[in-house]
Amino acid sequence: MDGFLPTFIRRTQTPPTFGEFTRDRPSSKMGIPERVVVPLQDTHDTPCDIMVQEGESVRLGQKIGLMGKPPVSVCAHASTSGKVDRVGPLPHPLGFLAQSVSILSDGKDDLDDLTPLNPKKIGDDKSRLFEAFREMGIPLNYELLYGRGFKVSSLLVNATEFEPYITSKHHMIKERGQDLVGGLRVLIGACSASQAVIVVEKRQSSLVNILRSATKEVPEITIKTVLRPYPETAANLLTQKLSLAKSNHSKSVHAGDPMSVDLSSLLAINNACFLGVPFVEQLVTVAGSGIKDPQNVWVKTGVPLLHIINHAGGSPSRLGRVTLGGPLMGIPQQSLEVPLIKRAKGLFAATAFLFDEHRESRFYKRTPCIKCAKCVDACPASIIPNAIADYVDNELLGDAEQWGIFRCVECGLCEYVCPSRIPLLEIMRLGKVLLKGEESLLARINLKTLGW
Ligand code: SF4
Ligand code: SF4
Incomplete structure (x- = not known):
């Protein structure tokens, strides 16, 4: 059984784009922040070895984390110049405490000696x-x-x-x-x-x-x-x-x-x-109903999300939901103190649930599955999200795999259409993490916070 049922009529879901808020406006560059917090791991990989100590001065582009053995990710670099004021475990946007280097900026962005790879x-x-x-x-x-x-x-x-x-x-x-x-x-x-x-x-x-x-x-x-x-x-x-x-x-x-x-x-x-420049900056769309001035902005890795939201005219006290990434597939955040990590394409901040401003956030209103099969209709991977979610919920991971959990492309459409506000995407992600034996605090923290 691979979860594919060809007899179902599948309706194509096309969520609204809302791209008009930022598409025609040229991107800008954020100024030098007061502080960056560079995590020594981007995802759940082994962290890099710390190469700097508290009190040490660093320059923009300087290597501060040395990659270790696989599956370590990659080296970490200072995204601004200044003084290291803290080294140790700090909150990560993926929900765990990650070894990080906090740098108090000197406002200069003094470049390290950089040599282009040839x-x-x-x-x-x-x-x-x-x-x-x-x-x-x-x-x-x-x-x-x-x-x-x-x-x-x-x-x-x-x-x-x-x-x-x-x-x-x-x-x-x-x-x-x-x-x-x-x-x-x-x-x-x-x-x-x-x-x-x-x-x-x-x-x-x-x-x-x-x-x-x-x-x-x-x-x-x-x-x-x-x-x-x-x-x-x-x-x-x-x-x-x-x-x-x-x-x-x-x-x-x-x-x-x-x-x-x-x-x-x-x-x-x-x-x-x-140019010889390491990965220290990326383009991020900051948008959502909680953002006054939606825009695309080049932001240094490690800038706290709060700083980015403030930069785009967001008012943190009014925010109901913040995700790193977009509203469908993004990772929900519990704190705005966490830093921007590499490859994040967006920061979405809404005053309430995205598609219906009059309803409160879906995550606090989860109700039982009513077997309406809307998630099945919407799923582009032709699997049965509600059944798989049930298996994961009941820790029947072998069944979840048999029913095609690894076919899930994490698009979030099932969750978007679900009238019971079940965090189906998060459940799919958790199921995969558990099956791959990469269980981390992250998934558990996120799901528990969401009432799973
Ligand atoms: S998140 Fe996964 S299960 Fe849900 S609709 Fe997308 S592919 Fe299907
Ligand atoms: S859309 Fe939600 S309520 Fe409907 S079957 Fe899927 S999980 Fe159940």
Whole structure:
């Protein structure tokens, strides 16, 4: 049983985009913050080893966390210059305490001595290039960074924007299209991939034109258009749509599978190779009903979310729901003191539940499942979210796997349509984490807070 029931009529769900708030406004750059808190782990990986001590002065771009053994993520760097005023466990947006380095800014952004990576100089030893990416703090798939880097047949770049309100990919392409392609070219060479596909929504014709013009001399890169956007995590759906090879929907990646790459990682590769700058800044859309001045803004890694919300005219006391990421797939936050982490595309802050300002936040009003099957209709992965959620709820994880939990692409549509306000997406995420044996405090904290 893989959870697929072809007899169901599935209705396509297209959440409203709300992109008009930020799409046509050029991005800006946030000034130097008073403080940054750089976590030494981006996700649930092993933290880096701390390289600095309290009281020490650091410069922008200086390495402050040294990568250890896999599955450690990548090195950490100071995103501003100043004095280290605290080193130790601090709250992380994923819900746990992470080893972090707090830097009190001197307001100068003094640059460290930076040397551009030169892929040609590194030569044929591709593993050295991937090591250099890790040194530069560039988050890529684990399989790319460790071990599978040179056996990838195709790279997949999902440039569609699925999340309501979030337009940061749009701006990255519009404002840094050439640099994105530069990063992708380096990665194609590093992986010896035969092709790379950038997927854009058909109606975004201006972006298609920018990318076509930036790639006209690069035959390995193809621009494909799709009618509907795909969620960040829907690499398997996209590869089916584009008829690229994909082994199956299991929890592990197989040799020859297309490897998906994030736009911000491509920009970071470009910056590292041609400017010598490590990953210390990213473009974030700040929007939602609790934000007066919605915008796309370049923000340093480690800036507290409160600072970003204040910058965009948000009033923290009025906020009912804040997610790192968009309103559908984002990670709900319990504190605004946590720092911005790499690859976050947006910060969504609402005074109440996004799609209905008159209802209170859904998470505090969970009611029992009424078996309406709206979640089944909406699910693009053709699984049965309510049944799987039941299995996870009752700790029947083997059944959850059999019914296709790993086919879930974490789009959040089931949760969006659920009249009982069941946090289905969070339950799917928890189930996967438990099945992969990567149980962390995070998932438990988030779900418990949400009344799961
Ligand atoms: S989040 Fe829900 S709707 Fe989306 S793929 Fe997973 S189960 Fe299906
Ligand atoms: S949409 Fe919600 S209430 Fe309806 S079947 Fe799915 S989980 Fe149950």
